[in-house]
Amino acid sequence: MTDDLLTAPVTGTPLPVDRFRVHRTARTVDVDRVLDVLDGRLAAYLVSEYVSAADCSVLTANFANSTDRIPRYGEGADGVEAYVLGASHIEKTTDQYLDQAAATAPAMRALYTGVHDPVSRLRELLLASGALTGRPAEHDGRRAGDSKAVCWNNIGEYLLLPHDDLAQLSDPLQAGFEIQTVRRVLAINVYPHVPGAGGALRIWNVAPDHATRARLGLTHSGYPYPPELLTAHPALDIPVHTGDLCLINGNLIHAVLGGDDRDRGRLLLTCFSGVSDQGEFLWWT
Template sequence: MTFTEEALTTAGPVTGWSGAPDYFAIREYSGFDPHAVVDVLRGRIAGAMFRGMVDPETCGTLAERFWASPHRRTRGVEAPGHFLGAYHYHKTTRTYLQESAEAAEAVDAVLDVPGDPIKRFHQGLADVLAPDGVHVRLAQHDGAQACRGLLRSWHGHGEYALAPHDDRSQCTEPQQADFEIQRVVDHNVVALNICLENGNGGRLAYWNVQPDDASKLRLGLHHTGSPYPLESLDGVEMEWLEVNAGDVYVFNGAHVHAVEPNTDPELRRTTLAAIFGFIDDSTVVSWT
């Protein structure tokens, strides 16, 4: 089934799992606390926000390098987004990993700063999980590694710059049946976003529902998770999360979420992002 206007009007509201109040919250911290990341990975809380984790100078340097990079690419036509790195969405495992290898040098060149934020994040997570015998690494297949970070700036038209979607569905892509990231769906798929620049608006919209397979099939989103019609989310509890440059946040990506556009079209929202999760009791993998 493909997404159509008929599906929009006949599919009905999204159904699925919703968390209790003590779970459904994005807890805020002054600086980085990797123990809170573990709480998200373990499904104890929906998300965590680390305010001002990345200093303004580093944010400025990374954003400037991203926009100046000759390797930056566009995605979309009417409102093209910009990105540097590789994204696995709707691709074969081989294609994604090949693109990851091709982009690795350009991504490393942008992130070559003291206190590389994504390296710092992964090291902090690895340090707190090590006593439990858990190893943190990039996802891999046949000796090839996933991209370690995706720099991006999306500019969608309409009510949201990035339409309501979930990150779990894309991890069931049939073309990636041989990729270890598909084992994350048995645990919690966690999104990582490092905000490098943001204008007015640009908030995260986060709904208290992890859509079930029945909803995804009705909407034709079973392997894509995007876009959920706004009408299908009517009545679902939703929270807004303010995001500023330097903030780093993680959340359970199985929940429907979206990004508000900036109110000033001249201002940009640029992030460094990744996805991660357990694939077994002793391994956390990351990819983009």
Template sequence: MVTAKTSLAPVISPVSIKERSGSISTEDVISALKGQITGLHIKQAFSPELADEIAANFTRNPGLKERKDGVPGQYVGASHYRKNADTYFAESENARPFVDALFGNLVDPVRALFDALKRDLHKQGIELRLFRSEHGEANLCRAICWSGTGMYCLEPHDDVAQVLCAGKGSELPTVANNTVVALNFYPSMPEEGGNLRIWSHKPTEADRKSQGLENSGYPYSEAYLEPLPYHDLPLKTGDIALIDGGFVHGVTRQSGNGRPRLLLNCFLGFARPDRVLWWT
């Protein structure tokens, strides 16, 4: 007898969303790591001049590629999504000079935050380091332009499934027991749209399995998400977003002035009480 797959009704999860202007602090990141906030939108977090230079370096970057993993977009860097550790670290090593070229001689806002967070966590007896193994080490960030053409230029998804499926022998899946934080810097944004949409739903393994998404967390259907409330972060050039990647989130369709929606993205989370990992 064949049992039909049961689709679970999504449970509404409480969210804590904050918005403000100014620079990002290590306290902001630590709050997200501890699961104290669902999302933080920081407006005008870095200068338009720096943003424009990074965007120009992306456009002319010799490492610019089209994604071929079923998630439409252009990118510079490496992603662990649907890859084993060996493949991911090899791609990270090959991409390293191209990621460096995004910044050239510019102030690197991602490196500056990483270094500050490393110092502050060290004072608490916590190590912050890049995800690594004997096969290599993660890059500090990747640059992405999502290019989906439907209702979303990045379909609704969660970031936990891909961490759980990071491969045997990897320490990354242990992060999924805690909060998987997604950190995004925005060097370029369209005039309209391209908002980061966060639904009030943090799927469980059973939820993902009911949707057939246990190995990817991508994409959740409109029908599944329809009864759930959501919050949009109306991002602009120079903004930073920090979110709990366990909540379903996506990117709304973009329009307007023709500027690309470009982000610098990385992930981080506790692998154990005294260690935070950082990866792409």
């Protein structure tokens, strides 16, 4: 591959200018705005104070006291240093992922002891509205995880480099898993503990095309896009704080901006979701 192909700007599809924005509310979730992000009519939606200060404290303590959280030392392709609780489908076979989801389910239930799981609460609100019918993604009668928890412990320019959430659904390791019928990913992020001022989300107004992924060797990962190849695309930054809920159009390239030592211990509860070709709202981790 020539250097020109590796250094050419990222190409793809942008949202219309009037849709590339963040909608904001406080405490109350506007279901219509969630659907706007899910359907690609909005880049992101931030709900401040979605989780009460008391529940945030309980969740943070439950995570810190969990003996099931696993250290991640940043030795993999993404270089992310963190503690993780729950399952991740990325770079696993379907069976490996579903095995991990089943094995970590008791630890995830323990994490939510004393609080109403805020990720499930968001999904319950969507389903109760009647706008969607949904369930966890399944394969051969086995169900995906409902959420996972990540406590970031790294610092630097980026806590998580630019990426998209759609490419990973095409991994041949998961051929036949119904998440591969999802065409747009809604990333659901809840922040029980944000200790510093770093860790803002940055979203670029481009959903990368197959040609870009292929020439960068990211066809089945969508990670990482070199930041210098994104300068031609408008970007918006979304600072997040303790208690926030942030929903993003995961087809757009996005990243987590860095921080310093004050940002260590930033706690995230998250899952992926989207509408399948059969019209069902599915979620997984």
